[in-house]
Amino acid sequence: MEGVSLASGGSIAHISDTHRIRSDQSIRPVAVQVRGAAMAFGEGAKRHVVFEDISFEVGTGEIFCIVGASGCGKTTLLRQIAGLQRPTSGSILFEGSPVLRPARERAMVFQDYGRALLPWRTVRANIQLGMATKTMNRSEIDERVDQLLTVTGLAAAAHRYPSELSGGMQQRVQIARCMAQKPRLLLMDEPFGALDAMTRQSLQDELMSLAARESITVIFITHDLEEAIYLGDRVLALGSNPGRILTTLDIGLERPRHQLGTREAAEFLEKRHLLHGLIVGH
Amino acid sequence: MRALDIIWRMAAMVLFSLAFLAAWELLVRFGPSRSSFFIGPIDAFAVIGRRFADGSLFGSIGATIARMLGGWLLASVIGILLGAAIGNSRLVDRLLMPTLEALRPLPASAVIPVAILVFGLNESMSVAVIAFGSMWPVLLNTVHGFRNVPAGLREVAAVLEMGRWRAFWTVSLPSAFVDIFPGLRTGLALALILTVVTEMQASLQGVGYDIFMAQRSYRSADLYAALLVIGAIGFTINQVLLIGERRLFPWLAR
Numbered sequence: 001m002e003g004v005s006l007a008s009g010g011s012i013a014h015i016s017d018t019h020r021i022r023s024d025q026s027i028r029p030v031a032v033q034v035r036g037a038a039m040a041f042g043e044g045a046k047r048h049v050v051f052e053d054i055s056f057e058v059g060t061g062e063i064f065c066i067v068g069a070s071g072c073g074k075t076t077l078l079r080q081i082a083g084l085q086r087p088t089s090g091s092i093l094f095e096g097s098p099v100l101r102p103a104r105e106r107a108m109v110f111q112d113y114g115r116a117l118l119p120w121r122t123v124r125a126n127i128q129l130g131m132a133t134k135t136m137n138r139s140e141i142d143e144r145v146d147q148l149l150t151v152t153g154l155a156a157a158a159h160r161y162p163s164e165l166s167g168g169m170q171q172r173v174q175i176a177r178c179m180a181q182k183p184r185l186l187l188m189d190e191p192f193g194a195l196d197a198m199t200r201q202s203l204q205d206e207l208m209s210l211a212a213r214e215s216i217t218v219i220f221i222t223h224d225l226e227e228a229i230y231l232g233d234r235v236l237a238l239g240s241n242p243g244r245i246l247t248t249l250d251i252g253l254e255r256p257r258h259q260l261g262t263r264e265a266a267e268f269l270e271k272r273h274l275l276h277g278l279i280v281g282h
Numbered sequence: 283m284r285a286l287d288i289i290w291r292m293a294a295m296v297l298f299s300l301a302f303l304a305a306w307e308l309l310v311r312f313g314p315s316r317s318s319f320f321i322g323p324i325d326a327f328a329v330i331g332r333r334f335a336d337g338s339l340f341g342s343i344g345a346t347i348a349r350m351l352g353g354w355l356l357a358s359v360i361g362i363l364l365g366a367a368i369g370n371s372r373l374v375d376r377l378l379m380p381t382l383e384a385l386r387p388l389p390a391s392a393v394i395p396v397a398i399l400v401f402g403l404n405e406s407m408s409v410a411v412i413a414f415g416s417m418w419p420v421l422l423n424t425v426h427g428f429r430n431v432p433a434g435l436r437e438v439a440a441v442l443e444m445g446r447w448r449a450f451w452t453v454s455l456p457s458a459f460v461d462i463f464p465g466l467r468t469g470l471a472l473a474l475i476l477t478v479v480t481e482m483q484a485s486l487q488g489v490g491y492d493i494f495m496a497q498r499s500y501r502s503a504d505l506y507a508a509l510l511v512i513g514a515i516g517f518t519i520n521q522v523l524l525i526g527e528r529r530l531f532p533w534l535a536r
Binding site for chain 1: 432441443452453457
């Protein structure tokens with residue numbers, strides 16, 4: 001975080017107006033820039049555009065949510081930021097450098113937690129997989145894993161296998177493995193979509209405190225508008241056919257947020273109506 | 283509860299085997315067949331007891347197991363190496379697979395005459411035939427295992443910036459091994475069959491040769507005794523591999 005701020009040269013100049021109108025926080029150095037990103041298949045008459053002309057910036061330490069109906073390409077967009085896919089046109093920059101391939105500094109929490117964990121490794125060994133262990137000795141590794149186990153509430157399950165855990169616990173393991181990467185950017189693809197409401201809410205709160213404590217930038221994809229408003233500093237709404245930006249909404253709700261209080265606030269409901277009208281009303 | 287479960291399973295197994303042997307004995311004594319070559323288990327076990335006592339059975343069993351394991355190990359090494367190459371590389375797949383698909387339907391016993399011409403009537407011939415016949419399940423399962431490493435796990439390797447080599451050892455191989463292991467088990471069963479066949483063909487010391495000699499000299503009790511011994515070998519190695527499977531894959535639901 002400290003190395004990123006003003007030291008990274010001209011990045012401060014890229015900060016767009018959306019950052020300046022933020023009510024609750026000061027201007028942040030930019031972490032992610034998406035410039036005219038597009039995804040299309042085929043040529044000529046058969047050309048199918050999933051999304052095009054997507055441009056936005058995400059500030060360091062920001063929780064940035066992307067919502068949209070299924071088919072708008074939000075997962076593809078996130079995979080492009082991760083470096084798992086390349087945009088067919090446009091470019092994506094992380095801390096000023098183009099994203100060409102996946103990197104440890106950009107951790108990805110996959111939607112399908114069941115397929116993102118190594119089933120033959122215990123919880124502990126799965127988390128350790130995220131760490132760059134070459135420069136660490138045994139006790140340093142154990143200490144760091146212990147700490148992550150505690151933070152994510154997995155201490156009691158350390159020696160169990162993923163198949164022995166509930167969905168919520170498995171997703172916690174994936175988040176812990178991503179944190180073990182010491183990422184500067186956390187990319188999350190509908191991470192809580194398959195979980196029950198109670199588990200989802202507690203993981204939402206855990207994510208927010210984790211992101212605040214470790215000052216990580218988070219890009220969070222969801223189709224749940226309330227989840228986006230509850231978590232986000234800003235919410236980007238994507239329309240479909242083809243995918244394009246409908247609006248970027250500043251969420252001025254104060255932090256820390258609370259499952260009851262925040263969701264009942266007039267401002268929360270107002271944003272919800274606005275987004276609902278934009279996305280579902282179309 | 284687990285101990286009780288094991289006791290119950292053992293009891294069921296022993297009870298049924300005893301019932302089967304009793305029915306066999308009764309059929310021999312009171313059944314319609316008047317053939318003096320139809321021998322009951324009591325006589326067969328008497329032969330096993332006698333051959334244990336004079337030590338000749340140990341030599342046969344030892345030779346058969348050594349030959350079977352030798353052929354099976356060779357088959358497993360070749361099968362896994364070839365399978366890993368084919369499953370991980372399209373080029374190797376296109377080069378080798380057509381030839382392998384043409385060789386695969388050949389019954390291993392039909393290859394024996396060729397093997398005898400090449401190697402002679404000896405141990406090498408036997409091991410080569412066993413390896414040829416028992417390689418296919420390992421090979422095909424290995425190919426399948428490597429081709430079906432979940433795309434999600436490959437992406438995990440990519441976002442963790444694992445190199446090719448590390449991704450192979452950490453992700454692909456353990457994932458494929460779940461498929462490889464059943465191939466090893468099937469291969470071992472085939473190896474036992476081919477061990478017996480080659481022993482009969484090439485007169486190599488072993489339980490298969492014992493059967494051959496018993497048949498030649500009309501010693502029916504010896505014949506059944508040898509069959510019981512082969513059954514026991516097959517049962518034991520399968521149990522060993524099942525225990526191995528449970529130890530190797532503790533995360534799989536039982």
